[in-house]
Amino acid sequence: MADNLNVLAICGSLRKGSFNRMLMNASIGLAPAGMTIKEGPAFGSFPIYNFDDQQATGIPKEIDELNDAIKAADGVLIVSAEYNWSVPGGLKNAIDWLSRYKEVSFKDKPVCIQSAAPGLLGGSRMQYHLRMALQAIDAQLFG
Numbered sequence: 001m002a003d004n005l006n007v008l009a010i011c012g013s014l015r016k017g018s019f020n021r022m023l024m025n026a027s028i029g030l031a032p033a034g035m036t037i038k039e040g041p042a043f044g045s046f047p048i049y050n051f052d053d054q055q056a057t058g059i060p061k062e063i064d065e066l067n068d069a070i071k072a073a074d075g076v077l078i079v080s081a082e083y084n085w086s087v088p089g090g091l092k093n094a095i096d097w098l099s100r101y102k103e104v105s106f107k108d109k110p111v112c113i114q115s116a117a118p119g120l121l122g123g124s125r126m127q128y129h130l131r132m133a134l135q136a137i138d139a140q141l142f143g
Helices: 019-029 051-057 061-072 089-098 124-136
Strands: 005-011 035-039 075-079 110-114 140-142
Touching: 005 019, 005 061, 019 035, 019 075, 019 110, 061 089, 089 124, 110 124, 124 140
Parallel strands: 005 035, 005 075, 075 110, 110 140
Antiparallel strands: none
16 A cells, blocks of 8 residues: 555536635645645647547547646546536546546546535536446546
């Protein structure tokens, strides 16, 4: 086991004042001894995934940065809002891009999913859909 666990945090909401960003920031600040949690590269500027574009120009540099950060981490914490009973489009788009690498960065990577919402279900439908997308790229899910 590593002396210090390095966890990459990804917020599924692009809104700076979101409950989920607050939860992610609190998680970063409350990391236990022996664990460092840091926010990963932003995905809000990623182009919409299109296979034709990937074939024509390759994978954009900003997506390489997120892919490299995930590969370097011991685990990933995804904290996300629920949009229309599912995963926010920007987060799903990032996963779609990340799935295109020959060696997928999420493969066998421990991933924890959290959400915060004022509604009764608290993001559970998003968590269900996100689990499906991450299982498709062989992430090891818990939480």
